[in-house]
Amino acid sequence: MHDLTELYQSVILDHNRRPRNYSVLPAANRVGSGNNPMCGDQITVYVKLEGDRIADVSFQGSGCAISQASASLMTLNLKGRTIAEAEAIYAGLHKMVTTGKVAEDDMSDLAALAGVHQFPARIKCATLGWHAALNAAKGDATPVTTERTSD
């Protein structure tokens, strides 16, 4: 299972098992949600916004290891950032999970998600929580939905 250890790096497995900031945030003044109808993944993101700074962020939800780990890593990476900074980080992440290219400047622990680019069906899993968080921070309360499928 060579490729799989690239997708499921130990950082991912660890964050999946012990997601950080996995709670309701009582002080939140923004809430965003996202779901992936294809697999039933569901996420709620709580944001405490001070001016244009994300003072605190947490999440709750259920989903695959990639979605849970990515959301967990997101909370660590977005805390204390301005919305503009958060968008820049997300842009880097998006590029990484779609192309595999890790930005020169520090993607730090997020680099663990680089393997996702080899699994196109899983990119949505990695970005769901981020969409929900950024939408919430920007004041868009519409739930984020990924593509549909049937079986």
Added chain:
Amino acid sequence: MNAAWKNLRADFPILDQQVNGKPLVYLDNAATTQKPSCVIDALTHYYRRDNANVHRGIHTLSMRATDAYEKARERAAKFLNAAEPGEIVFTAGTTDSINLVANAWGDENLKKGDVILLTEMEHHSNMVPWQLLARRTGAKLRYLPIVAGDTGLLDLAQLPKVLTPEVKIFAFIHVSNTLGVINPAAELCAAAKKVGALTVVDAAQSTGHLPLDVRAMGCDFLAVSGHKMCGPTGVGLLYGRKALLDAMPPYRGGGSMISSVDYLESKWAPAPAKFEAGTPNIADVIALARAMDFLDDLGREDIAAHDEKLAALAYARLQAEVPGIRILGPAHHRSGVVSFDLKGVHAHDVVTMADQEGVALRGGHHCNQPLMKKLGLSSTSRASFYLYNTEADIDRLVSTLQKISKFFAG
């Protein structure tokens, strides 16, 4: 098992390939089955030799196409033991067939206070059309529950309570795509008849898998998808009792479904043409008839026995050899669908990892979100077997799931 079973896998060229460096093990048959060479050949033969529009032509090719198309209707009637070919309406598949009934029959016959009865294990395609109908007519939806626990069997003790005289139509799934349960269709149809309710059977997962006789079952309508029974995608059929089809208004308007058209008013052609507006899916209908020949050559009794044997073996081996697995559906008398939950590993992760091993599974809610909720799951992984699967495929499934469970536990 007869001679047609010999060398069966060679009839399915797609099976002979490597996926991610491993020989493909295709276990996503509940989503769609693979196609034998004879079905693929029927399609290409039609387009290479016979292609023409049906019904409206007098030239040779058109007559040939029309003949093959109407022969396919006869073939389908025989396949299901319908009373006559006129009881077979070709559609785009199960979803399309159910929508046809819900619209053409439902709008005309349902009113406020009437009840539409479904079961808790319906596929979204046998739920949403009825929800839309209920919204249009003011009729109410009611559900026959499944028993508590993981067997997923219908709670038949509740039937008299929910199947009351207000029920005008009872639509239920024959074989569950999530649980592998085979419902007692004849018994349910007989019970419905007693209260004067019509029955619609979602036979998407049963038609190509077990012997099916609409008259013995006693159903009023039955919906089928070609692609789940070795046929092409985009084609299926609706069986309907002739008297019911004759009394129903059309569902879609257009060419081929009229006997005469005036600027203000038209007269409908008799069923089944009334329900086949526009140029039909000629090639796929013809290839579907070929798939029926293929299945009958193998024998549907034998296909059912093969499915059940593999499912029972998979159930027993997964239970015994894969730590932390929770298998849904009954242990015995089931179809070839085996859904399971692997403790601590999301279905999506299971499917991605299995794919790396060349094993094609499906993970998700299997188009039954309410059922998943009831089982306390957001999604499951599913292995579904068909006539070309072997015990060796189960070896691969078991070893793959063991690897996955170890990987996530490690």
